[in-house]
Amino acid sequence: MKNKLLLLFCLFTVNLLYAQEATTISGTVTDANSGEPLIGVSILVKGTTTGTATDVSGQYQLSAPANGTLVFTYIGYTTLEQPVNSQNTINVSLAASASALNEVVVIGYGTASRRDLTGSIATVKGTEVADRPSANPIASIQGKVAGVQIVNNGRPGATPDVRIRGTNTIGNVQPLYVVDGILNDNINFVNPADIESMEILKDPSSLAIFGVRGANGVIVVTTRRAKTGQMQINFNSTVGVKNVVNRIALTDAAQFRELYDEQLVNQGNTPYDYTNWQGNTDWQDQIFQKGMLNYNNLSLASSTEKNRFYMGMGYTTEEGIIKYEKYQKITVNLNDELQVSKALKFGFTFNGYRAKLPQERSVGGALLAAPIAEPYNNEWGMYGTLPNFQRAQVWNPLVDIELRKNTAINYEYRAVGSIFGEVNFLKNFTFRTALFADYGFNQGRSYSPIITVYNPEIVNADPIDSLVRISSVSQNQNIYTKIQSDYLLTYKKAFGDHNLTALAGITSYYNSFEGVSSGRTQGSGDPIPNDPRFWYTQIGDVSSTTGS
Numbered sequence: 001m002k003n004k005l006l007l008l009f010c011l012f013t014v015n016l017l018y019a020q021e022a023t024t025i026s027g028t029v030t031d032a033n034s035g036e037p038l039i040g041v042s043i044l045v046k047g048t049t050t051g052t053a054t055d056v057s058g059q060y061q062l063s064a065p066a067n068g069t070l071v072f073t074y075i076g077y078t079t080l081e082q083p084v085n086s087q088n089t090i091n092v093s094l095a096a097s098a099s100a101l102n103e104v105v106v107i108g109y110g111t112a113s114r115r116d117l118t119g120s121i122a123t124v125k126g127t128e129v130a131d132r133p134s135a136n137p138i139a140s141i142q143g144k145v146a147g148v149q150i151v152n153n154g155r156p157g158a159t160p161d162v163r164i165r166g167t168n169t170i171g172n173v174q175p176l177y178v179v180d181g182i183l184n185d186n187i188n189f190v191n192p193a194d195i196e197s198m199e200i201l202k203d204p205s206s207l208a209i210f211g212v213r214g215a216n217g218v219i220v221v222t223t224r225r226a227k228t229g230q231m232q233i234n235f236n237s238t239v240g241v242k243n244v245v246n247r248i249a250l251t252d253a254a255q256f257r258e259l260y261d262e263q264l265v266n267q268g269n270t271p272y273d274y275t276n277w278q279g280n281t282d283w284q285d286q287i288f289q290k291g292m293l294n295y296n297n298l299s300l301a302s303s304t305e306k307n308r309f310y311m312g313m314g315y316t317t318e319e320g321i322i323k324y325e326k327y328q329k330i331t332v333n334l335n336d337e338l339q340v341s342k343a344l345k346f347g348f349t350f351n352g353y354r355a356k357l358p359q360e361r362s363v364g365g366a367l368l369a370a371p372i373a374e375p376y377n378n379e380w381g382m383y384g385t386l387p388n389f390q391r392a393q394v395w396n397p398l399v400d401i402e403l404r405k406n407t408a409i410n411y412e413y414r415a416v417g418s419i420f421g422e423v424n425f426l427k428n429f430t431f432r433t434a435l436f437a438d439y440g441f442n443q444g445r446s447y448s449p450i451i452t453v454y455n456p457e458i459v460n461a462d463p464i465d466s467l468v469r470i471s472s473v474s475q476n477q478n479i480y481t482k483i484q485s486d487y488l489l490t491y492k493k494a495f496g497d498h499n500l501t502a503l504a505g506i507t508s509y510y511n512s513f514e515g516v517s518s519g520r521t522q523g524s525g526d527p528i529p530n531d532p533r534f535w536y537t538q539i540g541d542v543s544s545t546t547g548s
Helices: 002-021 126-130 137-141 204-214 253-266 283-287 364-368 397-402
Strands: 022-031 042-045 051-053 059-065 069-073 080-083 092-094 104-107 110-113 121-125 148-151 161-164 176-179 182-184 195-201 218-223 231-242 291-303 307-319 326-339 344-356 408-425 429-448 451-454 464-468 470-495 498-523
Touching: 042 059, 051 059, 080 092, 121 126, 126 137, 126 195, 137 148, 137 195, 176 204, 182 408, 182 429, 182 470, 195 204, 204 218, 283 364, 283 397, 364 397
Parallel strands: 022 092, 176 218
Antiparallel strands: 022 059, 042 051, 042 069, 069 080, 104 110, 121 195, 148 161, 176 182, 195 218, 231 291, 291 307, 307 326, 326 344, 344 408, 408 429, 429 470, 451 464, 470 498
8 A cells, every 4th residue: 555655656756846847938930941931840749648739820830848949840851959958938830851852853844853943832742632532623622832821711522712922913813823834714624632742832933834824923743644664543432521610609598688688778878678588599510510521532543664544533522511512523634654665755634524503601690690580490490680770681581591501502503624645856846736725614593482470579460471471593504625735845854963955935814704594482382393303494584584
């Protein structure tokens, strides 16, 4: 018994000494070359499980023993160990690893060794994108690249907002995307599992070749190719759940009554009559859900000395955090490269995409609606109106969620492809020509039904009120076509320890857009029918139809 007591006393003493010696440490982690803050650097107290990561400003804070050691690790950089030595502020700079300096980087219209570059170019490998599954490839690199801010809005399948080194004022604020050579405004059509690498071009020297279109930065995407001598079939599936972790704290019914009556009394008014409003509703609970995620990818890679072929297929379903939000996407990626001879090469690429977009919902009503109202009445159904002090601004948030579910249809189709030929001649010259095509088709429909709800302030036998007294429908179709052709002549020669590369070329770009839309409205006497399985082939007569 004495031995057990002695052991417990020793353990208590050790923990007490550790607590006395622990200190709070903060600092900033930057790139040793550019001085830019590094986002997402892992900092671990050596020999423990205590750790943290840097924020968007490259800053961190954690507690560690005064005689401990901090270990800084970041993909593509050399790991650094820094003794604490009773310091409260530790700023460090991480240097790129030697292996990273030897890798080949895609730069605009060509490639180069990283050690030969002076511009600011960040590389994200395809494995890093695939390790963080997402419906959109850009969402997968959030927090991985210094100087790049990526903000997701939480809606399934939505394109994240991207800022490279802040916000510019030329054109839109989004970067230019280059996918296997073709210029694009987004990469929604690319399956994250089919990406070989992403290069983020951030400084003027690396962006100059793109002119004004590269003013907001450029993200160069290279899709996967079969490796030489490879015959491989891969399949992977990911299942997950997402939900709102940090909800906005709102008052419950009792707190609301107390505060609202206090406001009325301070204004010289009488307290509110809550006779018809005895609910205690958390409206965020009513609209939020746990969203299921499922990503499935199948790929086939085959390569011989003369031919390299790759095929990838993906199927994604993603539910939103708001009820009835659901996103579905199917992608196909094909590419083939034929080495006819040492001097001649041909090939093609193709990316196909079909997506069913979610019906957009809002959380605004759930944040504004008073908790004293109930969602449903057992006899009459859904409440429509809220107490008269906020009726002009807000109605029952479930009206939009439940009574307007499955009333919008939006599909996106896209086909992006290229054919190319490349010839080497006179030992140091390479001529490459490529023709790219990008065809997109969007189709959408929005239907608004007649809505009747329960109103507790209607004092008669039938307390049913009409929130929306007419039905309406609108449809739209958009088609856009992009054609791009490249003609590039490259000269490469090595002079001892020096390498010379010269590039001359022409790119032509054609872009067209066509759109048509129409709509119709009808009263309650003859409401427009709705069936989400079908499209309307005709919307009313000429005198009652609007369109553009």
